[in-house]
Amino acid sequence: MKFVLLLTALLSHVFLLVWATASVQFKFVSFYNSDHNDYDGGCCDDVIGGCDNFCDNYFFVCIDGDDTGPLGTSCDMAAITTEKLHEDNDNFNFPSTIPNAIANPYTIRVDSWSGSMQVFVRVWDLDTQNADDEIDRDRRTIYEAAARNLSSATWQQYSLGSRSQIDFSFEVRVYCDSYYFGSDCSVYCIPRDDQYGHYRCDTNTGAKICYSGWEGTTCNIDVDDCASTPCKNGGTCHDHVAYFTCACPPGFVYADEFCEYDDCAGQPCQNGATCNDLIGQFKCVCPLGYFGDLCEVDIDYCINQTCANNGTCVDRVDGFHCLCETGYEGLLCDVETDECSSSPCLHNGTCHDLIGKYQCACQEGYEGTHCDLETDECLSSPCRNNATCEDELAGYHCHCVDGYEGDTCEMDIDECASFPCYVNETCVNEINGFWCLRLNLCDYDPCMNNATCVDDYPGFICECAAGYGGKTCDQDIDECASSPCLHQGTCTDHLDGYTCLCPPGYGGEKCHSETTECNSSPCLNGTCWDLINGYVCNCTAGYAGVLCQNEIDECASSPCEHGTCVDELNAYRCECDVFYEGTQCDTVIDKPCALRDPPCQNGTCENTNSANDYNYKCTCDDGFYGTNCDIDSKLYGAVVFMIGKLEDKSAYETKLANLLQKLYALHSRVRRDTGETVSVEIILTEDYVKSTDSSPLTKVTFLAWTESGYLQKDTIEAWIDGASTDLPAQYGLDIYKGSAEPFTGNPSENWIGSNWYIILLIVVIVASVVIAAGFIYHKGYINRAKDAVIKYQGRDRGQSALPLNLETTYNTRIGEVDIAHSTRIRDDAPTLPKRPDLPNMVEGEGE
Incomplete structure (x- = not known):
């Protein structure tokens, strides 16, 4: 049964090798036909003697792995026919779904990839009245290696067009399907770890790579790991699958499979580095992007890189990447994008390239963003x-x-120009006509004040409007002449009438009625009491004033101690500030940490029962800062390296604030007269040294803010990195921009390297003194030496010259770190001392 399963697996493996698969993706990008002509040079739609209308384009694309034939008749890979894309449009980009339900890009599955294919395209103009016109035809051979998979495949752009006025732009990418490898996708490999094999696949070639401990064509043979007799010092080897173990004899430590001490047992290497155990020591092999004896330092590739045109530098493990602002491109964002390159302006409009956009200047008679609309005058x-x-x-x-x-x-038009009236008549011109006028005194409007004139030849009669009299109705009749107002009311004459201004206490048309002053409801928020020639308002609770028009402000006495007073009708209420409660907001909340929204945003809240700090204290999580742990030091904790030691923190904060005030004015997009002030607070300092000469540096982590809020770390560091070399010095700042590493705590060697000439002078002086003393005591020394020889020869020959438990220790300098080496004499020899920890560091990008 096991043999049958193995044979089935092998046959399946061979079969899949033969039928390797790949995917080819074809993307329609854009099309333009600037002269709107067809393949023979004629117009798509000829209207009134010219190419007045554009073409109604549809496409046929033939893709073949060998030869498409003279007219694209052989389309082994794909034959794609679209429907009409647009009505009267010869300049457009293709959508994600093309008419005729064609997905764009169009994916083609092939059973093998030869490395090339031929693309043939024909373009037609759809014509419902007669036969369709052929617009263009062209072909091209595409050479392209298959990518490993879809994620690593990149689009390659091509174009077709038999003449310069036509461009059909498309893109192609080829990639191997899952478990297929090679430029032709011919190698098949699926990783496995079972009874039929133990291997993984090479990510580039697909070759089988046996797991440790296995060998053979399908990696199914267990390797005898004890064959090489790996166990040392008399250890007994026990073979396992892909590994072995050693049973060590007494007196040896089994820290690895060789019965010797394993210096990598404590995993001293950091950041995923590989630890290589050596005799009495170890060595760390750092991954890409890290350095240092323990691979503890993250290389910041953005320190010496500046992205142009406000581009943002992003540090990566193996380098850096610039994030460009709209309108710029290139590795360093130093290339301005030409938005006019696609010729977006139609009808001979002129394209003006701008930063991140373009503007079309249209010919007379056209308008619109792309000059695509005819102007309606x-x-x-x-x-x-x-x-x-x-x-x-x-x-x-x-x-x-x-x-x-x-x-x-x-x-x-003046119809009187032809003199159509008789001699004794006057011609009067009208719209589309005229009339003849005889002499009539009423025609001269003798009557005044809207009176009606009646022709009474040889004179006229004026019929006056009400209130007027006289021959021409020019006299206003005085209706007050009869003294109509009573109780000494004052009469005011009007046209065809009068009004009476009554004395206090009287009213009516002729001041004949006594007045009730409360009838007008003068009291706005109260009850009106009528008096003789007057009234009094009795106000509702909460209102005051002669007319009860003013609502009493109960908040005027400021009853809320720590909050906002809200005035209400005949009452008030207090909206307390954070951490206060009570009717008048006069009590500090006892346990603010128990609130639904506790004050510590990114940390642990502790109730303190101290009103001075609002009864709480925040212990911030790593990477956060501030009274409420609301400041993200990863986002806002900017870093600069200062040459030397930081002695006066307050003075350095002032200098940094002055420099950033200048840079803020240079880079800020807001008005420069807003009066915003930059403030700085240093939150961490660390000891560093220059990588070149180990001279001292101070790594300063700080926060900066204006009245509008905190400034981001990346923004501040980009400003400082992009500033001219002499600008920080103008503010008394000695900022270092070179390579740096943490201070290891061994200043004596730095002093020795800098003061070697002093040591040399001391050595010369000491040597001179020793030589002089030698001459003085020469004879006495010889006699003492003879006595010592005699005594030595008399010693017990079985006694050792040195104690056997002596451990000799020496130091070797590697880079900037001391590594201790020991020659072990006994099994109970002391272990190496633990290396000191590096200084605590605040996490942040680019550090």
Whole structure:
């Protein structure tokens, strides 16, 4: 049974090798036909003697792995026919779904990839009245290697067109399907770890790579790991699958499979580095992006890189990447994007390239964002006097109604110009006509004040309007002449009437009635009590004033101690500030940490029962800062390296604030007269040294803010990195921008390296003194030496010259870190001391 399963697996493996698969994706991008002609040079739609209308384009694309034939008749891979894309449009981009339900991009599955294919395209103009016109035909061979998979495949752009006025743009990408490898996707490999094999697949070639401990064509043979006798010092080897173990004899430590001490047992290497155990020591092999003896330092590739045009530098493990602002591109964002390169302006419009956009200057008669709309000159209503406007290309024509003429029908035709009336008549011109006038005195409007004139030849009669009299109705009749107002009321004459101004306490048309002053409801928020020639208002609770018009402000006495007073009718209520409660907001909340929204945003809240700090204290999580732990130091904790030691923290904060105030004014997009002030607070300092000469540096982590809020770390560091070299010095700042590493705590070696000449002078002086002393005591030394020889020869020959439990220790300098090496004499020799921890560091990008 096991043999049958193995044979089935092998046959399946061979079969899949033969039928390798790949995917080819074809993407329609854009099309333009600038002269709107067909393949033979004629117009798609000929209207009134010219190519006035654009084409109604549809496409046929033939894709073949060998040869498409003279007219694309052999389409082994794909034959794609679209429906009409647009009505009267010769310049467009293809949508994600093309008419005829074609997915864009179009995916083609092939059983093998030869490395090339031929693409043949034909473009047609759809014509419902007669046969369709062929617009263009062209072909091209595409050479492209298959990518490993879809995520690693990149689009390659191509174009077709038999003449310069036509461009059909498309993109192609080829990638191997799952478990297929190689430029032709011919190698098949699925990782497995079972009874039929133990291997993984090479990510580039697909070759089988046996797991440790296995060998053979399908990696199904267990390797005898004890064959090489790996166990040392008399250890007994026990073979396992893909590994072995050693049973060590007494007196040896089994820290690894070789019965020797394993210096990597404590996992000293950081950041995923590989630890190589050596004799009495270890060595760390750092992954890409880290360095240091323990691989503890993250390389910041953005320190010496500046992205142009306000691009943002993003540090990566293996380098950096610039995030460009709209309108710029390139590795360093130093190339301005030409938005006019796609020729977006139609009808001979001129394209003006701007930053991140473009603007079309249209020819006369066209308008719109892309000059794609014909201007309707009639929209401004240029024709006058009810004329009809007819729109024309770059102009208009007015059709005048009878009686008017001119380009805009602005002139009234004078029908009296032909003298149509008799000699004793006056011709009066009208719109589209005239009439003849005989002499009539009423025609001169002798009657005044809207009176009616009646012709009474040889004179006239004026029929006056009410309130007027006289021959021409020019006299206003005085209705107050009869003294109609009573109780000494004052009469005021009006046209055809009068009014009476009554004394206090009286009213009516002729001041004949006594007045009730409360009838007008003068009291706004109260009850009216009527008096003789007056009244009094009794106000409702909460109101005051003669007319009870003022609501009493109960908040005027400021009853809320720590909150906002809200005035209500005949009452008030207090909206307390955070951490206060009570009717008048005069009590500090006892346990603010128990609130639904506790004050500590990113940390642990502790109730303190101290009103001075609002009864709470926040212990911030790593990477956060502030009274309420609301400041993200990863986002806002900017870093600079200061040359030397930081002695005066307050003075350095002031200098940094002055520098950032200058940079804020240079880079801020807001008005520069807003008066915003930059403030700085240093939250962490760490000891560093220059990588070149180990001279001291101070890594300063700080926060900066204005009245508008905190400034982001990336923004601040980009400003400082992009500033001119002498600008920080103008503010008394000695900022270092080179390579740096943490201070290891061994300043003596730095002093020795910097003061070697002093040590050399001391050595010369000491040597001179020793030589002089040697001459003085020479004879005495010889005699003592002889005595010592005699005594030595008398010692017990079985006694050792040195104690056997002596451990010799020496140091070797590697880079900037001391590594201790020991020659072990006994099994109970002391272990190496633990290396000191690095200084605590605040996490942040680019550090």
